[in-house]
Amino acid sequence: MKFGIVVFPGSNCDDDTLFVLQKVLRQEAIFLWHKDHDLGRVDCVLLPGGFSYGDYLRAGAIAKFSPLMQEVGEFAERGGLVLGICNGFQVLLELGLLPGAMLRNKSLKFLCQHVHLRVENAATAFTHRARPGQILRIPIAHFDGNYYAPAEALSELEAGNQVVFRYVDENGETTEAANVNGSAANIGGLINARGNVLGMMPHPERASEAILGSLDGRLIFESLILWR
Amino acid sequence: MKVRILVSFKESVLDPQGQTVKNALHTLGYQFIKDVRQGKVFEVELEGLSEAQAHKVIPEITDKVLANPIIEKFSWQILADGEKVSRN
Numbered sequence: 001m002k003f004g005i006v007v008f009p010g011s012n013c014d015d016d017t018l019f020v021l022q023k024v025l026r027q028e029a030i031f032l033w034h035k036d037h038d039l040g041r042v043d044c045v046l047l048p049g050g051f052s053y054g055d056y057l058r059a060g061a062i063a064k065f066s067p068l069m070q071e072v073g074e075f076a077e078r079g080g081l082v083l084g085i086c087n088g089f090q091v092l093l094e095l096g097l098l099p100g101a102m103l104r105n106k107s108l109k110f111l112c113q114h115v116h117l118r119v120e121n122a123a124t125a126f127t128h129r130a131r132p133g134q135i136l137r138i139p140i141a142h143f144d145g146n147y148y149a150p151a152e153a154l155s156e157l158e159a160g161n162q163v164v165f166r167y168v169d170e171n172g173e174t175t176e177a178a179n180v181n182g183s184a185a186n187i188g189g190l191i192n193a194r195g196n197v198l199g200m201m202p203h204p205e206r207a208s209e210a211i212l213g214s215l216d217g218r219l220i221f222e223s224l225i226l227w228r
Numbered sequence: 229m230k231v232r233i234l235v236s237f238k239e240s241v242l243d244p245q246g247q248t249v250k251n252a253l254h255t256l257g258y259q260f261i262k263d264v265r266q267g268k269v270f271e272v273e274l275e276g277l278s279e280a281q282a283h284k285v286i287p288e289i290t291d292k293v294l295a296n297p298i299i300e301k302f303s304w305q306i307l308a309d310g311e312k313v314s315r316n
Contacts, residue, residue, distance in 0.1 A: 101298040
């Protein structure tokens, strides 16, 4: 599988993601410059973590106007796989490829810590290597990860089984304490109705090698690699 | 022509920064402060546009760029020599 990692000014997880895909998982992976107009025939587009355009205005708000985002939108429209991690998730929300928006964390603090995530939908291109209900331990690192969507949009997400990850405690319970950033319905990751665009705040690329303390992030990449 | 655009969270959206400012003011003894909402101000200078054109263009750029309509609302006014002459 060929992955393309979009690089914006201010992206800072692009190298980590490339490293995991190339060196750990032995996949073909390339960088895609945000000013280009060519997706390089990739099978999956990755929007990495970081602070595109310094998070000026709102996280992801300026990145959505990058020339390459036009192509990414068309790619998603054709059913291409798109994974947005952290800032990448924020960009997908600003683009409207996923519903809702991000608010500042409820604590008003930048959060950099491991969290537990429960896999709510293990029948997606991004999660089929996980068991339904499996608890993953993956780090977050963000200031604006407090997911918000109007009530109707939340009901639609729930009805369509589009909530893919929820913040839980180590026992898998959706407690308020486990919902570190204050997200609506403990949502940590969601997918579009068609099932080809996923956004998640935790960083699977930081949990793909034993030396980093968790291998759970690999499940996301391995799911993509083994997707039919 | 100069316009001032005020972007703030919709009433339905919790504003934790505004809440924190309110709590700080309460701590200082300003108990009468009932609520604080924090927002952003943009001062935009327009060139060669009529007032009618501004009324079309300002909501357009605010919806498209300056605000996220899912969580934010806005109001704006035209400034003339530091005074407001129009409000929307």
